[in-house]
Amino acid sequence: MLKMQNLSKVYRTELIETHALRDFHLEVKQGEFVAVTGPSGSGKTTFLTIAGLLESPNGGLYELDGQDVSRLGDDARSRLRNEKIGFIFQAFNLIPDLSVLDNIEVPLRYRGMKADERRRRATQALERVGLESRGRHLPGQLSGGQQQRVAIARALAGSPRFLLADEPTGNLDTHMARAVMELLEELHREGTTLIMVTHDPQQAARAQRHVQVIDGQVIDGATLQREVLA
Secondary structure, three states, rough: EEEEEEEEEEEOOOOOOEEEEEEEEEEEEEOEEEEEEEEOOOOOOHHHHHHOOOOOOOEEEEEOEEEEEOOOOOHHHHHHHHHHEEEOOOOOOOOOOOOHHHHHHHHHHHHOHHHHHHHHHHHHHHHOOOHHHHHHOOOOHHHHHHHHHHHHHHHHHOOOOOOEEEOOOOOOHHHHHHHHHHHHHHHHOOEEEEEEEEEOOOHHOOEEEEEEEOOOOOEEHHHHHHHHHH
């Protein structure tokens, strides 16, 4: 379970103070599929980086699986992130001079996992996304949709409890986007907790729950409906 209460994040320079998140509240239960939308600059990316333990909030509470992770140090955040969280990025973030299998193994190396176990997990994850025959290819030899599926396999290989997807179909054509969304929906049906940031209302509608972030605060679907009816 992911729980955020009264969360705040402020970025400061010598001249400017930007409140990216303010009084931010969100709970995501184990096994949920939540879509997060909002205009550019609304705080979606900041939320995702904090949820993924890439940054710490300035104030408030963030609990992950019942543990207060709000003020963890860099090493503790890195360890927890590697153990519990999988990332799927819009730009894929694959290492171009490593094979597909080696790309999938990279996060597992940071766990100190033995080579045989890394390769077994990477191979199984690649089979899971239907690319078992492409393990020795380089990322540049694959289509955009195939690269995104490799990115999903990389996340799955670590058996994460939480899967965070940042615009996972943003760089794909309609056909490839549909295939990636079907794969994400299948993972959700199997019990994966999935949080997806997207600008696409059609993709957001496929989630179990939809929340919107505006000016650094969450407006859930029920609130949105009440405001429309008012």
